[in-house]
Amino acid sequence: xxxxxxxxxxxxxxxxxxxxxxxxxxxxxxxxxxxxxxxxxxxxxxxxxxxxxxxxxxxxxxxxxxxxxxxxxxxxxxxxxxxxxxxxxxxxxxxxxxxxxxxxxxxxxxxxxxxxxxxxxxxxxxxxxxxxxxxxxxxxxxxxxxxxxxxxxxxxxxxxxxxxxxxxxxxxxxxxxxxxxxxxxxxxxxxxxxxxxxxxxxxxxxxxxxxxxxxxxxxxxxxxxxxxxxxxxxxxxxxxxxxxxxxxxxxxxxxxxxxxxxxxxxxxxxxxxxxxxxxxxxxxxxxxxxxxxxxxxxxxxxxxxxxxxxxxxxxxxxxx
Numbered sequence: 001x002x003x004x005x006x007x008x009x010x011x012x013x014x015x016x017x018x019x020x021x022x023x024x025x026x027x028x029x030x031x032x033x034x035x036x037x038x039x040x041x042x043x044x045x046x047x048x049x050x051x052x053x054x055x056x057x058x059x060x061x062x063x064x065x066x067x068x069x070x071x072x073x074x075x076x077x078x079x080x081x082x083x084x085x086x087x088x089x090x091x092x093x094x095x096x097x098x099x100x101x102x103x104x105x106x107x108x109x110x111x112x113x114x115x116x117x118x119x120x121x122x123x124x125x126x127x128x129x130x131x132x133x134x135x136x137x138x139x140x141x142x143x144x145x146x147x148x149x150x151x152x153x154x155x156x157x158x159x160x161x162x163x164x165x166x167x168x169x170x171x172x173x174x175x176x177x178x179x180x181x182x183x184x185x186x187x188x189x190x191x192x193x194x195x196x197x198x199x200x201x202x203x204x205x206x207x208x209x210x211x212x213x214x215x216x217x218x219x220x221x222x223x224x225x226x227x228x229x230x231x232x233x234x235x236x237x238x239x240x241x242x243x244x245x246x247x248x249x250x251x252x253x254x255x256x257x258x259x260x261x262x263x264x265x266x267x268x269x270x271x272x273x274x275x276x277x278x279x280x281x282x283x284x285x286x287x288x289x290x291x292x293x294x295x296x297x298x299x300x301x302x303x304x305x306x307x308x309x310x311x312x313x314x315x316x317x318x319x320x
Contacts, residue, residue, distance in 0.1 A: 167228030
């Protein structure tokens with residue numbers, strides 16, 4: 001592996017210029033900066049960050065991807081409280097612009113809602129930890145970690161609460177497309193949770209939704225006589241409340257509803273919505289622990305956190 005002196009010689013610049021490039025000195029021309037970084041990558045040179053350079057890159061979807069957006073907002077709220085407390089400096093980078101990582105210096109990175117396959121080869125390119133949020137770390141990537149919530153446990157928690165409150169035909173609408181994110185895991189977990197309680201679990205009761213057909217799916221589930229509706233993901237609680245009002249159904253008198261927690265909406269709905277929620281505070285703390293370890297202190301490669309249930313008024317009480 002080349003050192004700073006060798007990189008300077010190969011790049012045709014002085015060692016002082018190389019040092020300024022890696023310390024983000026403003027008086028370096030962009031073409032020189034890019035050239036030095038390219039030579040360093042080619043020869044496997046990774047400058048050691050000083051204790052003052054605690055820059056963390058948070059990679060987030062650049063577009064308003066639904067339902068990722070709600071998860072992104074709440075994870076970001078937790079990270080922007082936890083990481084500065086540990087004296088990390090945060091830089092936000094759209095996932096669609098990941099090539100910019102080659103031109104900046106950072107001590108760790110966080111990716112929210114990104115597919116693990118996008119980071120194959122990370123450990124060879126960057127000798128710093130990457131934490132995937134809400135996804136599993138890919139195999140054979142020693143610098144890639146993950147923290148996510150327990151989807152199987154969360155789905156079972158919601159279905160179990162509806163069942164305990166007397167619901168006997170439970171429908172579910174999961175946002176997203178098959179084969180992406182946590183959609184398939186959630187669908188299988190809901191079917192298992194229904195089946196183990198002896199409840200109907202046919203495919204017609206467990207739907208996948210895009211934005212433009214959500215109301216239609218609520219109508220189809222109501223035609224099947226559901227008395228409980230579970231809609232995990234994003235802002236589904238808002239859409240559910242709207243859809244049920246269109247069909248003149250009252251919550252919880254006509255139908256019980258559980259959604260995913262939306263901190264800016266769920267408790268203010270009419271009635272306040274019962275939700276499942278991730279432990280965003282614990283999630284942010286684990287991210288901080290991984291970043292502070294810098295790969296030198298052993299930390300778990302994969303962390304899984306349980307969901308919690310916030311009981312409000314959108315699920316009926318069983319009759320005596």
